[in-house]
Amino acid sequence: MADDKDVLRDVWFGRIPTSFTLYQDEITEREADPYYLLLPRVSYLTLVTDKVKKHFQKVMKQEDMGEMWLEYEGTSLKWHYPIGLLFDLHASNTALPWNITVHFQNFPEKDLLHCTSNYVIEAHFMSCIKEADVLKHKGQVINEMQKKDHKQLWMGLQNDKFDQFWAINRKLMEYSVEEGGFRYIPFRIYQTTSDRPFIQKLFRPVTAEGQTHTLGDLLKEMFPAAVTSDDGEKKYQVVIHGIEPMLETPLQWLSEHLSYPDNFLHISVIPMPTD
């Protein structure tokens, strides 16, 4: 019998094989080979692509190198979204490896945030965790932690240390039995077809009557089209960490087990592939 703990490991150790190709218009001194990496799904692009940068540095002039940014089939990839989310949202149902194009010029200021150092990622990551905990525990858990615990969460993510991260993160996943779950579930629903970046509202894990809310309940309220369509045909896939959980899955369980390290449940709603 598999234990729920195994889910945490599977989620943490999810990897996306990626090939990085330099954008064709970038000026190079010599031909640049593609670079292949296994990207951790739960991490952030700018945190794990130092090697890519170094690889392409070798073939480029120093003065031509602006801030590196990445793009997939014309979409600029937001580094502040977790890698798994970006993949699920933009590249599900495509052949592996994931082909990402690397740019060093013409930074798309309107699409992307600058990421000058890892401190920026850390600040973003910690603010997400804090926001999630405000939703889950009115921020009490994260505020009671010491600075070193915060650091441990970050270091765990940065160094891909599951145990180090979860030793602290489990405290963020606690809730009193009496309440039956978190105060609100920290979630974000993303879609490619909308201008809105994502949907995020207050949603409780249990109803006022004490019934468990499921993934289906959440979608019905936030994105009804994802659950049903007029002709009864399934038009959307609801993807978390590259899988499609059943709509009956309790939301509280999902939040505890399928949240990203930033403690948010990042849910991608993507159109059904047309074969």
Add this chain to the structure above:
Amino acid sequence: MPSSLLWAVDVYGRVYTLSTAGQCWELCKDAHLEFKRLTSVQQCCWGIAGDHQVYLYVHSSDVPIRYQEETYENQRWNPVDRFCEKLLPSDRWQWSDVTGLKHQPLDSFRLPSEHWEWEADWYVDENIDGEPTEKGGWTYAIDFPATYTKDKKWNSCVRRRRWIRYRRYKSRDTWAKIPSQDDGPLPDPFSDISAGGWEITDEPRGRLSLWAVSLQGKMWYREGIHHHNPEGSMWTEVTTPGEVVQISCGPSDLVWAVLWEGQLLVREGISRENPKGSSWVVVDSPSTEVGAIHVAVGINVVWAVTKDRKVWFRRGINSHNPCGTGWIGMVGEMVMVNVGLNDQVWGISCEDRAVYIRQGVTSSELSGKTWRAIAVARDDDRSRSGSANSLASAGCFFSGEVRVQSQSSVMNDAESSSETERSQAAQSTSLTHADAMKRRIPKVTSDSFISELVSDKERKPDRDGRDGQTPSIQEDGAPQEQASADQETSVELLPQSSGQQGARDPKWSNVDLEEAQPPLPAAASDTTETSSLSSVATYNLGMEEQYGVDEHPLWAWVSGGGCAMDSHTHLNWFSASTGVSSSVQSMSLSITPAQTAAWRKQIFEQLSERSKREMENFKHYEQAIEQSVWVKKGNMQWWRDWKPNKWIDVRFALEQFSGTDGNRDGILFIYYTFNDEKKYLHAFINEITVLVPVLNDTKHTFAIYTPERTKQRWPIWLTAATEQEMHDWLALLNLSCCDSRGIHGAPCKQAIWSTTCKGDIYVCEPAPNLEAVPYPLPCDQMFWRQIGGHLRLVESNSLGIVWGIGYDHTAWVYTGGYGGGFSQGLGSSTDNIHTQTDVKSVYIYENQRWNPVTGYSSRGLPTDRYMWSDVSGLQECTKASTKPPSPQWTWVSDWCIDYNTSGGTDREGWQYAADFPATYHGYKTMKDFVRRRRWARKCKITTTGPWLEVPPIALWDLTILPCSSQSSVEEVSLWGISNKGDVLCRIGVTQQSPAGTSWLHVGTDQPFKSISIGGGYQVWAIARDGSTFYRGSVSAQNPAGDCWYHIPSPPRQKLKQVSVGRTSVYVVDENSNLWYRQGLTPSYPQGSSWEHISNNVRRVSVGPLDQVWIIADKVQGSHSLSCGTVCHRVGVQPMEPKGQSWDYGIGGGWEHITIRGNSQEAPRIVMPVPAENTLEKKGRVAEEGGEGGGRTASISSVLCIKEEELNGNAVSC
């Protein structure tokens, strides 16, 4: 904590119980009687019914209540007739009791009441002091009375034999009427009753004090109630200074009563010797204007209610001062209050007649904080509301009444009267009318208040519209009112029946539904019922207001004396008033197992599919994040290896890294300074074999063993600054060790389980070469990891069925989880971890020496031991300074004298001896100059682990059928011995439900203490007197077998423990010898003789392959000697079941091991190379620092030893 029951009576006299695990009041199974008063204890409930007779309700149990009758047949030898029944005129009776003074032939024995039955006919006991006698059971002596032996000698002139017969109490789970008394003064009808006093003494088992008050205000005490005689033997009158109306008896020595005039009586002089007490002290009513009408006592509390319904709490009650010092007025108005276990308090409110529980009652705050109403439905309400149809036809409150009425004609009057008079009328029905008249002024009991209260209620117009017809009875109700009430009965009949008509009207709704709805989804598992209910509730919504008051039951009496709960117990009794707890319930239950399986299974499957899809073909890709070394550091103290041993400050670091094979590994470093030189000691994580917490009240120590350290019997002892730090380190180290060995998740079914003397549980995944011949895996290389929980022993088999027994004898079954205890978070499974508690006693000794001036006194000789000490006398242990074993334990009782010390005690608990230290005896002789007595104090641990309690029977020992892991045994034999010595066979134990369903009692003539079942259903057991028995004809079809065969013990040895494997039978005797049974054949399974194998053996476990593992004492290591060491018999083969020698493993401080789950045959071709290689490699547990001078062996058992002793060893050696 197993569920227990709160008992209550509603105003109609119906008895309900509410389980601490339940969510509704359940009508008592035996509902044909109506009750006025109840007093419950854990094993039974006493009550006074409407007929003023006393009834007893004994809960059913898998263990029968049996009483052994015995009588002796005596014979004398004469040259003519040889032994015959002709005795000398001076001799005893031919049939007598053991003393010979009482004539008791077989046919003089009668069943004491109709509630008993004979189990079988008389038979001869063929056992003397644990030795089987010759056939016929005769024992011989020179003359009466004398010492009897089993052998007939030339000078044996008399002989006797013992006949025994069992009678069994049969009236369980039913109200059994206590027979009226044949002799002595006959009590008049009873009006109040209270049971308690079970904590006064343990002997005889299950002893209760039962106090009763009669209608005339006299007080009675029931003599002779104990486990084997639940009904007691007779009533004796207790004189009182006045007429008593009510009495309350606590679990211990508190007994208070209320006098008719409103004062209170306190019983003094209650003791172990005299549970009835000796005298009364009068205490004034709390209020100067109004008298008390009700009192309730617990262990340390007294609550009272005065006539104005005010509730009072008595200050200053303790064991020295049963009277207390003063009254404190409490909030709330109650009809009555009752004090249950743990001094928890219950009450029935004047206002709404609901049962209230006092919240926040703790030992430090005995008066509690607030009253909280218990708001749960009754099961009979619910059954009526099962569907809309049944609701329409019978859904009203009174339909139940009609049914009761038809069953008990006696109660007709009461039934037909309005409920106002019901209780009062019920009182009068059993009396004649004249009696009722004679009672000119109704007794001031709460019954009259009940009536009054209900009548108050009735006057409210929203009651049911009949208020105008109901006369109100005042507290001092005059006779004419009584009469008018009686007259009223006929008048009342009409409206009552019209009410019943109304009930059949479909519009009539039981509004309980609206309230009952929230808890229903939880309690009722099928959803159709729920949905139909909700529709019904909406349908009837408009009726709600009109019948609002009838909706909740009106209670008259509550008794919590058997309700085991404390302020931390989680109860689901308040669901109607709060949505939160019910939501939790419904959440956990609304997910049916099928659904759970579906979505969870899909996530598991999809995740592994995803990993395959996204990673399998790309393994050659580079990882984005390079693995680095992760170091965790801390400051600790280390018990240094060289002399003089002492704690020194060290830096402690754990470096973890990923090995080439992907497995994580690590190294431990201990940095210390020696002679101003910085040095360090290290150990590889993959060499650590076990981590043992050695927490005590002063040091947060843990021990780290490696194979090398195990050989030395000298682990690395480290102390963390705080308990939390120690647990954090242990959790981390445990995780690292498991990671480095690739051990994840729950232990396998073949796992070897063990426990330490601290109650910690360890499990080892057996290597395939563990039993290899001739080169088995060395025992000291076995890796043990801790599993949460606290147990005294664990037994398992290879189907993964694991049971354990706690120090408090509670039985636990393994849930399939892992972790718990200190290893929170990752080292622990999410499911299957539950709270576990255990209780044990801490003992200290009071020592005294005799001197000619003052007799025995606490002034000893200068050379004497401490006057308060531990058992050895070397440590001073006073009542005040003795702390619980570790911070995890808390005291749950006060110090009290232990009368059960081995060797016996006198009436004050003293044991005497000529001098310290010596063997002690329980009586004083001329030569005794010193005495001691043992004091015990209970402490409790609360932890978590993968264990679920198997209530209710407490166990002493247990055994599970060993079998091969592939075997398709459907029902697994599991035998247990209760802590009272009953032999029990568990029914319904399967792999799917390892807890089984119930116990089957297997009769024995004496209490037992050890049992074991072999692979071929051979059951061997050892009685408490040390005799051994073999159970005949046990098989899968006949799980309980048919009879016991008495097997002679090894000469002059009392046996202690037995273990049976596939064919081998091993026993351990009280002198720690290990014996092997020889001559066992399929046709003669009892064998022929005992062969001595080894000494210094504490316990033995024989496995399904006849592997032999023991816990041994006095194992010498290179640095130290250990007690409680796991040892493995090497060289055991089918043709050589006794093996050749011992291999020594982990210890000391180990208490129990079971090898019975490991049925892995060793591989046939043995590769001795790997084992030796690892040994060589692992021999590198290097101490690179400077090693001090030679270490001398000192007796140290890592767990038993206290800090001081450790230091002491260091100093003395």
